[in-house]
Amino acid sequence: MAFETTFSMQDAAELTDQDVAQSEASTTHAHDSNTGAFGRQATQSIAPFLQKHIPSQYSTGVEQVNITQNRSENANTKYCYRHHPDLKCRRQADEPSMDQLQNELSDLPQSDQQGISLVWSLFSAAPSQHRKLMLGGVLAQCCFPQLSFLSAAVRDLIKIDFISALPTELSIRVLCFLDPTSLCKAAQVSTRWRNLADDDVVWHRMCEQHIDRKCEKCGWGLPLLDRKRLRREKRQIQLRATGHYLRDTPTPANGQTPLSTPSATPDDRMTPDKEEQPTASRKRRSSSPIPGSPSKRLCQSTHEKELEALHSKSQLQPWKDVYRDRFKIGTNWKYGRCSVKTFKGHTNGVMCLQFDDNILASGSYDSTIKIWSIETGEELRTLSGHTLGIRCLQYDDSKLASGSLDGTVKLWDLATGNQLCTLSGHTGGVLGLHIEGTLVASGSEDNTVRLWDFKKQSSVVLRGHTDWVNAVKIDRASRTLLSASDDCTIRLWDLDAKKCIKKFEGHVGQVQQVVPLPPEFDYVDPEDVSSSESAETASKFDYDDSSENSENEGRPAPPRFMLTGGLDATIRLWDVHRGICVRTFFGHLEGIWGLAADTLRIVSGAQDGMVKIWDPRNGKCERTFTGHAGPVTCVGLNDKRMCTGSEDHEVRMYSFCA
Helix, strand or coil: CHHHHHHHHHHHHHHHHHHHHHHHHHHHHHHHHHHHHHHHHHHHHHHHHHHHHCCCCCCCHHHHHHHHHHHHHCCCCCCCCCCCCCCCCCCCCCHHHHHHHHHHHHCCCHHHHHHHHHHHHHHHHCCHHHHHHHHHHHHHHCCHHHHHHHHHHHHHHCCCCHHHHCCHHHHHHHHCCCCHHHHHHHCCCCHHHHHHHCCHHHHHHHHHHHECCECCCCCCEECCCCHHHHHHHHHHHHHHHCCHHHHHCCCCCCCCCHHHCHHHCHHHHCCHHHCCCCHHHHHHHHCCCCCCCHHHHHHHHHHHHHHHHHHHHCCCCCHHHHHHHHHHHHHHHHHCCCEEEEEECCCCCEEEEEECCCEEEEEECCCEEEEEECCCCCEEEEEECCCCCEEEEEECCCEEEEEECCCEEEEEECCCCCEEEEEECCCCCEEEEEEECCEEEEEECCCEEEEEECCCCEEEEEECCCCCEEEEEEECCCCEEEEEECCCEEEEEECCCCEEEEEEECCCCCEEEEEECCCCCCCCCCCCCHHHHHHHCCCCCCCCCCCCCHHHCCCCCCCCEEEEEECCCEEEEEECCCCEEEEEEECCCCCEEEEEECCCCEEEEECCCCEEEECCCCCCEEEEECCCCCCEEEEEECCCEEEEEECCCEEEEEECCC
């Protein structure tokens, strides 16, 4: 019985499998026949639509000839797809996407492939308005997983490489609005983006915005670079940014334009005289010289010199590298990253100093001036001649001037250390001096300012202060002089009229230092609307209110802003033209002896033994340095170093180089 039951079940299973196979075969045959019929019917209904909207592909022979003739007549249309939406969109899919679709389509039955292809053809043939209608109907039938798939796919499809699509000039213009971080990220997108993001036009503008000034957008400033090079290349950079350089310069053999390759642009780094040559010189060059004449040899030698200059200038750093180097130094200043070198050799307190990239000069109460090598820290020479302590010094390319408590000013040969001459006239010790060209100004314990003019072989005494004069500064352009005194005042002197034209009062302690700020320094008082109005009339400084002097017409104005430091432990920022104090800096515990500043920062040294770095625009103390064992009596500053001298007999140099 069991055997019979088993046999019958197996037989039934076999019969059932046969029936199912026959049923599936018949169903598939019916489906194929129905699908084929549907396909033929769909083709018959879709063919007129395709023939209407794509006549070039679905038209008879006569119509095809007419379409070809019309296409040749309208080959160069002035309308793009955006302004003529009935034209077929020519956007092409990327190869990976098409390969994926083709693979998925190949896995489907032949009938399904035909149906999907018809749907694609129908959508491809439809004009703009029909496409929107079709998409609206499809979207209305999509479920959430399908909508999510569409969202992810569309997010990448609607992106466009606008930098490559736009003309080079417009792309450069767009990149000029980016910050340095965004520019560095843009350079990593593609080769085309890198060529444009690293171009000299972009980074030259970046240097103009940030170097030696505070950027109005980000508030970031970088140390000063070579002003001469910045001025020299500005015109060529402007021409290249507008495309004139591309039109005037032949394309190199490799096909790359000079605008996209900064290293291939030596022609725009010629001397500034290239575009400012007078008309007469151009006429002389246009006339052909006689063969063998001296003028021809002169032209040949001049041409060779220009080629040599061109070769040397082509080795200049790209502006991106210039910005990068300055950015590193600026970051070191911001976070206080520096190396410290100590110069020891004086036997008494150091009262004054000055330094450049190579040497450091320091004056002390031990009556000597020492010249140091900044690189090695070694003492190069010692200048002896004063009988009392040195209170002030300054040097230029060839000479050094020193003022002493013995009442004299001495001039020295900076190269040999020999004494050149001695200027006498003060009845008290010399506390401050300043050299400007052929002029030497000095302030003294006798309450006077004395001005020596080597060109005219004359000297003038300016009287007005009622106490010691501690510091003097000459502004040669405006022919004025600033002086700071123990009578708690600062005075502005007219060197032509030999009189005081302004008096600044506000300190409650003896004023030890006065520092005029460069013309590039700009300051707007947020609490005073009139400060912005006075900036417009800065060039209209009135030298003499009581009389009209025709000699003052067109005369440059004095420095707009100045800084002063006093023994009241404050630093004050003054508007010289309006005669008012616009900001006071608080932070030192005792009186201020040393003060230095540029357009980016202020450095001060005080009796409390601290050195502070300030932001001149917002009045905040950015960093405080300690290390001296006595009061800091003098400070020096340049774009990458800071130097301090103290009564502990030492000079400390802080280097912020990268």
